[in-house]
Amino acid sequence: MSSRTLRLGLTGTAALVAAALTAPAALADSPAPTTRTAPAADHAATRSAIDAAVKDGVPGVTARAEDTRGTWKATSGVGDLRTKKPRSAHDRYRVGSITKTFVSTVLLQLEAEERLSLDDTVDEWLPGVVRGNGHDGRRITLRQLLNHTSGIYDYTADDDFARTYFLKDGFFAHRYDELSPRDLVGIATAHEPDFAPGASWNYSNTNYVLAGMVIQKATGHPYGDEIRRRLIEPLGLRATLVPGTYPKVPGPSSRAYGKLAPSVTGPTYDVTELNPSLASAAGGMISDSADLNRFYSALLRGRLLPREQLTEMKTTVKVSEAPKAGYGLGLIERELSCGVVVWGHGGGIHGSNSEAVTTADGRRSLAFNFNGDWSGNSDAVIEAEFCPKPK
Numbered sequence: 001m002s003s004r005t006l007r008l009g010l011t012g013t014a015a016l017v018a019a020a021l022t023a024p025a026a027l028a029d030s031p032a033p034t035t036r037t038a039p040a041a042d043h044a045a046t047r048s049a050i051d052a053a054v055k056d057g058v059p060g061v062t063a064r065a066e067d068t069r070g071t072w073k074a075t076s077g078v079g080d081l082r083t084k085k086p087r088s089a090h091d092r093y094r095v096g097s098i099t100k101t102f103v104s105t106v107l108l109q110l111e112a113e114e115r116l117s118l119d120d121t122v123d124e125w126l127p128g129v130v131r132g133n134g135h136d137g138r139r140i141t142l143r144q145l146l147n148h149t150s151g152i153y154d155y156t157a158d159d160d161f162a163r164t165y166f167l168k169d170g171f172f173a174h175r176y177d178e179l180s181p182r183d184l185v186g187i188a189t190a191h192e193p194d195f196a197p198g199a200s201w202n203y204s205n206t207n208y209v210l211a212g213m214v215i216q217k218a219t220g221h222p223y224g225d226e227i228r229r230r231l232i233e234p235l236g237l238r239a240t241l242v243p244g245t246y247p248k249v250p251g252p253s254s255r256a257y258g259k260l261a262p263s264v265t266g267p268t269y270d271v272t273e274l275n276p277s278l279a280s281a282a283g284g285m286i287s288d289s290a291d292l293n294r295f296y297s298a299l300l301r302g303r304l305l306p307r308e309q310l311t312e313m314k315t316t317v318k319v320s321e322a323p324k325a326g327y328g329l330g331l332i333e334r335e336l337s338c339g340v341v342v343w344g345h346g347g348g349i350h351g352s353n354s355e356a357v358t359t360a361d362g363r364r365s366l367a368f369n370f371n372g373d374w375s376g377n378s379d380a381v382i383e384a385e386f387c388p389k390p391k
Contacts, residue, residue: 043072045388049381050076050368057264057375058353059257060087063368064289065385066297073289079254079371081268092239092253092288093369094276095354096347099285100208104146104330105299106215106226108309116218118143118312118329122150125214129182132189140197142214145207146329147317151195154204155187165278168260168269171350175274178245184209184280201317201327205282208330212281223281235298239288247273249286256351257372264374271351271373283349292356293365296344299331300362314343338387348373357382 043065050061053076060077073089110116122130122137122145130137135152144150155161164170188206195202212223219226224242232240241250249256249272258271276284287295298304305313316326316333324335334357335341344357355378356367366385370376 042388043074043385045384046072046366046381047074047076049377049384050074052380053077053370053376053378056377058370058372059268060254060371061368061376061381062087062089062091062093062254062289063366063381064089064293065364065366066293067364081255081257081270085254087254087371088252090239090252090288090290091369091371092249092251092286093354093371094249094256094283094347094349094352095285095287095292095356095369096279096283096349096352097205097208098287098292098345098347098354098356099279099281099283100330101299101345102227102231102285102295102330103208103211103215103223103281104313105304106223106230107142107146107211108305108313108329109230110215110218111312112306112309116142116214118146122210122214125217126210129185129213130189130210133192135189135193142211143312143329144197145211145214147201147327148203148207149198149201149317150204150207151193151197151199151202152204152206152210153188153191153194154202155184155206155209158187158191161187166260166350167262171260171269171271171274175271176247177278178275179277179280181209181213181280184278185213201319203327205279208282209280215281224284227285231295231304235291235294237287237291237295239286240291240295241286242284243276243286244284245275245277247275254371258351259374268372274350276349279349283347289356289367289369292354292367293358296356296358296367297362297365300343300358300360334382336383336387340386342382342386346378353378355382357386359386 050063053061060079062075065072075087075089078084079087111118119141122140140150164174215223215226227242255270256272257268260269313329313331316328318326326333331343332345333343342357347354351373353370353373358365
């Protein structure tokens with residue numbers, strides 16, 4: 001799974017995560033927060049960046065930026081390669097690992113309610129689930145799940161899983177398979193851990209599959225039900241859903257495309273339909289750009305978590321290959337080239353590459369989606385929005 005096409009499966013696609021997937025990195029303290037503010041919105045550069053992504057091979061892009069002065073929406077390219085129907089500013093799409101921020105927020109709410117502690121071990125909530133080949137849930141805390149310092153092997157890196165769900169023959173034979181969270185954890189624990197708990201950092205989707213299982217154990221309800229009750233309904237996120245095993249993306253939506261191969265050349269396939277249980281709580285959700293902006297803005301403004309829990313969420317560990325980025329509890333901090341700091345998450349899943357970022361005060365947000373998983377520079381779109389170059 002060394003190619004970008006395969007590594008995109010269920011991972012966060014921010015530059016931080018993309019770099020870190022190749023090697024674990026040492027932990028370090030978070031940098032002192034910057035007070036630099038984003039320049040006044042000038043979306044011409046963002047418009048150029050999404051057009052460039054289409055020229056680079058992405059079928060289509062939908063984007064939405066919001067600040068105190070209003071909303072800007074734009075699309076580029078097509079939502080359907082067969083009919084040439086353009087993308088819509090209102091498209092729903094699979095958000096992949098952006099799901100992780102929703103899951104982490106629920107766990108932090110449960111901590112605020114004193115129903116659990118992030119310093120609890122995984123084994124206290126899921127006895128015996130994380131065992132085998134050196135994995136030991138008695139030594140791993142919930143906090144280490146959320147910030148990817150657990151050392152638990154990433155099930156999406158398993159070669160058999162990759163062949164079955166990320167390559168053409170396997171995908172078309174198995175895309176409607178239903179996988180349980182225990183199935184996914186079992187794939188992970190068949191391998192040795194990446195490192196001892198707390199010794200380093202490595203992005204592992206297994207961490208958030210387990211986090212979803214802890215939510216169910218603590219509340220008696222599936223993680224998706226808790227996300228709906230605690231986040232989707234209170235915020236009025238009408239386009240957002242946790243689809244469970246439902247394989248379609250409800251409209252309005254575009255088709256999603258992938259190469260299903262180790263290279264970015266060759267045929268392009270429609271991969272819109274799949275059973276999202278293969279992503280579980282690590283990346284199974286669907287949303288749109290308006291809802292993602294609303295969610296991250298509310299989160300950063302302190303509407304969803306008490307101050308103590310939001311501070312925990314924003315306490316990051318560093319990734320050496322991305323020196324100006326850090327990973328918190330399901331939340332990525334990035335310092336951009338102009339000094340502006342944004343918080344959010346990226347998400348990739350078959351045929352879909354998404355980003356959602358917000359300034360620390362929650363006043364300026366950007367969310368967008370590429371409906372192809374093999375090309376396009378998402379970082380360039382973020383830089384263009386928050387750090388437009390002088391004309």
